[in-house]
Amino acid sequence: MPTAPASFLDPALLARISDLALLARTVVDGFMHGQHRSMRKGSSTDFAQHRPYQPGDDLRRIDWRLLGRTDRFYMKEFEADTNASVIFALDSSASMDYGSRGVTKYDYGRFLIASLAWLSQAQGDRVGLATFTGDIVDVVPPSVRHLQLLLHTLGRSKATGAGSLATPVQRLAHMTSRAGITVLVTDCYESPEELGRCADALRMRGQDLIIFHVVDAAERDFPFTAAATFEDSESKTRIAVRPDDLRKRYLEQSRSHHAAVAKRLVASGADYVRVDTDQPLDRALHAYLDRRLARSRVR
């Protein structure tokens, strides 16, 4: 598969673009350059608007209920057909507000969601957004017309407070009434079992689940050398540590956790994609497109 120039997808470079719409279009255009456009388009029955009747219009689309109330002929117009409803769920807990190399995990997640939403819109999908910490914070229902609202909501959101996946994911599952795709962007500071239960809940609602596990380079490598007091971003717990002594065991713990999370999510039928904030966005986009394509084939 051809890849886009890395410069279009470098997170540090994208962080200089303040407009999420522009950012998303830049990413997607750069990414889609050279991609073959083979996506199938389906039909849609989503109501769009009414318009006055014109001679020659199809009488089947006259809104008879409105005729009865107003004694006028109005035609019902519907949205173009879409293939899927995609809802992006972004973890907005304080742990996401961390970045050691120019871009925080939260920024990276926003870039990712904006780009994916733009891409989905280009594919004709309905896009929606849910940000959450311990509960749902902001919600944008999926729609083909909600891209700008999604980007606006995404732009003003902030990462703060303690986070938990169980409650928001349960509520998100109830909000999705039809089968679709749920894209969950989080740093996975939950037990693998808890994450698995969340994935099961969504899968039970017929959702295809893609989990983007965002990892900062400092979390990955634990490069600290000087003794210092570390503070948990969410719980505010402080621990004085000597990183040199802890690094090896920390990395073992970290890798073990990541492997367990991946194993549990895959077992639940979810797609687990780990993205590092110092890596370009194309890997995430590829993972998404692959999943989107697989879903199309299933249908």
Added chain:
Amino acid sequence: MGFLVPAFLAGLAAVVVPIVLHLRHRDKDTPHRFPSLMFVERLPIRTAQRRRITDWPLLLLRALAIVLLVLAFARPLWSRPGVTHASAGDRTVIVLLDRSMSMGHTGVWQRAVNEARNAIAGLSATDRVALVLFDEEAEIAQPLTTDRNLAIAALAKAKPGTAGTRYAAGLRAARQIATDARTGMAPVDVVLVTDMQRSGLAGLAGLDIPSTMRVRTVALSPTAPRANASVAVTEARPITSGGRERLAVTAHVTSRSTSAGRPMTAMLRLNGRPSGTRVITTNASGDTKVAFEPAALPAGLVRGEVTIDADSLAADDTARFTLTSNDEVRVLLVAPDDAERDETLYIERALAVGRAPSVRLQRVRPSAIDADELRDIALVLFWDSPLPNGSAGDALRAWTTRGGGLVQLAGRRLARRSTTAAILPASVASFADRSDDRGGSLGDVRIDHPLLQPFRETPAALVAPRFLRHARLEPANGGEIVARFDDGSAAIIERTEGTGRVIELGMPLDARAGDFPLQPAYLPFVRRLVLYATGRAATPLARATGETWLLPAAAREPVVSTPDGSIVRPARDSRATSVPLRTAGIYVLHDGETRGEPVAQLAVNTPPAESDLTAITEAELLAGVRRGDASTMTSEAPPAPADIERQQGLWRIVIGVLVALLILEMLMASRGWRAVANPITTLPSSGEGS
């Protein structure tokens, strides 16, 4: 290596501060935010690990900075290899022995010698000792030596003198010995053996001695004041009684700290013969006047002495004086042939007044001047008449060169002439008649000139006389203007010719051309003119030791026999010859050889202040002495530690290294992993980011 202020080294305890701070380092840090400590919380962390020092380089750097700061405050100094501390066996001791007149007090001198001997004998064989005898001057009786016998032998020769006390002289000599000895930082002990007389403090204030010089006084005087009586001759006046020359002598006996007045006998001797005796009762404290009956005045040079009953200090119980019975100055008044008698009346009368010396005036005509006439003449006064030419002129010039005094009074006669002799200091430019403006007066006078010395207290007396007519002088042949008239023209001009003085007067000394002879300044001016031009001075009855004797010019090859029997041949310079008066007694001046009639003689007594035996303490004596001032020490002098430290300035180097360390510490603490780990770099929150 040493320290000027080692007490500051206690500040080294501050090194524990960075150690404690490093041990408690993390507790005071701004915490490092991290997304989640989920994994860290699972790991066991030992407290001991947290408390141990983790950044040794930075700790050592900070501790070293504190050490350097403390060292800088302690003022480090580095002893020079060439001036290392002497060992304990290399003590340097300088014994200063006071040999002033007051040390002759009963029993004092023997005690002084014993104390000095003990100080010398108490030294070890490797110690060095020097002996300095001092009164108003210092004499190094024995330079530094390790042979104590030499010093003791020099001590045995010492005896008290008749001069005053001057501690500064002794301490300066000791300082010079210490400087020459190059003792470096080793201390030099100065043992000052003295009767602690207060009168010896003169010149001590501000004296600089090295800080390594330790002065210890051996006080010989008792704490109670010592009684003493001294005598001084205040007047010896020749009088004529019954057609015979007699001498009236008056003396004063000064008693100090005596419990009550006591009777004593005062005896007058003239030329060694008893000439009078008075029995007096002195006051308890103060002066008692003793007036002797006039005694027959011997002819020629007279030596006299007044002696009172001897007390514990005998040296000041005799007062000597000298005078010359026929002490006169011969003056030749050269008046022109047309001069009337009353024209020179006032000058002749004025010159006749005064004694010691008296003036014997001889009036001659200008043509009478020759070498024979000038013999025994001290002053030639040309009264408005020119100097002779030819052989007479040459004789006059030669006579002046040998020390004769020449005065020319310029008047209307000289104003008509245009020639000026080469010996004269001025020429007469014109003759001013100032009758219209009520005459002129002296305007600009050099009141500090020796010729005008009598008028220093009353300069107004000189400007009071009015001169209706006077000559206007122009300086010539290097003449120096002493006074001017109020119109700016010169009034008095002088120059020297060999050892003689030549003075040109433009101011009239007669009563026709002005009123100067009628003014109070006339007599003192004329007498001073004679004394100054002849190089004579009013002869005092006696002088004190420590002064100098300016020998009269009459002796061409002066030879002086001193009271201690030695013969002094002072070198004659162009102006004058002087002899230091170190011993009380009679100094006799001869011309060429000591045999024959002496030219002059001078009585020298002990200084009156030396008779005051009031004592002081050691603290008072050394109160004004300054220690360790490098500016007063020669380059070879042993510098004080403060001076060494100031010259080396090691603290500046230490401060420089300290600054470099602090810069290095700042760089280390703010660069590299230290800067990454602490403080924490946090990114803007998500709301402020994209």
